[in-house]
Amino acid sequence: MGIRSMVFFGAYFLTWQFGVGALQAQPVVMGYSGTGVSGTLRRVIEKEKLWQKRGLDVKAIYFGSGGVMSQAMVAGDIILSDSDVPAQLSPKVAGIMEVRVIAVTINRLEHFIVVRNAVKTAEDLKGKRVAISRFGSASDITTKLALRFLKLNPERDVTILQVGNTPARISALVAGHVDGALVSPDQLHKVLASKCCRVLADLAEMPLDYARFGIVASLSVLRAQRETIRKLLEAYVEGIHIFKTRPEVPLAALRDEGVENPQIAKGIHERIAGSLREFPIPEPKGVQAALDSIATATERNPQAKDYMDTTFIEEIKNSGYIDRLYGKR
Numbered sequence: 001m002g003i004r005s006m007v008f009f010g011a012y013f014l015t016w017q018f019g020v021g022a023l024q025a026q027p028v029v030m031g032y033s034g035t036g037v038s039g040t041l042r043r044v045i046e047k048e049k050l051w052q053k054r055g056l057d058v059k060a061i062y063f064g065s066g067g068v069m070s071q072a073m074v075a076g077d078i079i080l081s082d083s084d085v086p087a088q089l090s091p092k093v094a095g096i097m098e099v100r101v102i103a104v105t106i107n108r109l110e111h112f113i114v115v116r117n118a119v120k121t122a123e124d125l126k127g128k129r130v131a132i133s134r135f136g137s138a139s140d141i142t143t144k145l146a147l148r149f150l151k152l153n154p155e156r157d158v159t160i161l162q163v164g165n166t167p168a169r170i171s172a173l174v175a176g177h178v179d180g181a182l183v184s185p186d187q188l189h190k191v192l193a194s195k196c197c198r199v200l201a202d203l204a205e206m207p208l209d210y211a212r213f214g215i216v217a218s219l220s221v222l223r224a225q226r227e228t229i230r231k232l233l234e235a236y237v238e239g240i241h242i243f244k245t246r247p248e249v250p251l252a253a254l255r256d257e258g259v260e261n262p263q264i265a266k267g268i269h270e271r272i273a274g275s276l277r278e279f280p281i282p283e284p285k286g287v288q289a290a291l292d293s294i295a296t297a298t299e300r301n302p303q304a305k306d307y308m309d310t311t312f313i314e315e316i317k318n319s320g321y322i323d324r325l326y327g328k329r
Helices: 003-023 037-047 066-075 085-093 138-149 166-175 188-193 219-224 226-245 248-256 262-275 284-292 311-318 321-325
Strands: 026-033 056-063 099-106 112-116 129-132 159-162 180-183 197-202 213-218
Touching: 026 037, 026 066, 026 226, 037 099, 037 226, 037 248, 037 262, 056 066, 056 226, 066 085, 066 138, 085 099, 085 138, 085 213, 085 284, 099 219, 099 226, 099 284, 099 311, 112 188, 129 138, 129 166, 138 159, 138 180, 166 180, 166 188, 188 197, 213 219, 213 226, 219 226, 226 248, 226 262, 226 311, 226 321, 248 262, 311 321
Parallel strands: 026 056, 129 159, 129 180
Antiparallel strands: 099 213, 112 180, 112 197
């Protein structure tokens, strides 16, 4: 090979490696809402570059509530979401857009109902103010579900105020503007440190399968970008494995989120790691519970089977990938 040919080949190789190769990364615009559980897992995935490893360029966009995020999916501004499953099912319930749950990372409620110290029992919440992010969001749906579990009627017994996500709800609690609110596990220590408030209920203790955190995408995207979606879910599966088996990574992510106390961070990690599922397949009971908790669902009688697509996670499972991660093969 002559000098000119070698120079041309070398230039071509460098262009491919640093130019065309980079351009081949598949862009994915994803939405998320709220802080904590799904956010910490997402940061683990980002820290370990699990999306880049699979040739994906994922841009995660924050929304102030699940209701706004579902509007963004309907508008085509995002192609999927990784939090607030109930709110993301609303467009299909309303007959606006076909969506499917393709993974459920946590199949139970994880938040706490936190109240001002003067509220000693659930009965004391009657006539009081309770904060949510926005009507129709997961915080709205989950708060009303928890109030019913506490034998309260959310429509008659309390006044529900739209305040914002967990940090805004904590500020409202500390200032005394509201008497109760839903607080995520990673933020609980902040409100308790103020000495103004106490935990009234740990929703993880509720005997209920509930598809709270997971991946929802439009049906058109699932059909058109199947390989991209499979790779993205594979990154989540690996991220869950790292979360469970390499605590130093999620603990570093929690430090980035402002959790400085090692003992508090350890407690948050252990709680989330215990709830994350190695095999995050959507299950009918959890998805049905999420559907039943949506205000409009009672009228339309939606069935979980029509809102799920388990084939992506099943394909990853059947390939042996999950078993290899956990040393079962």
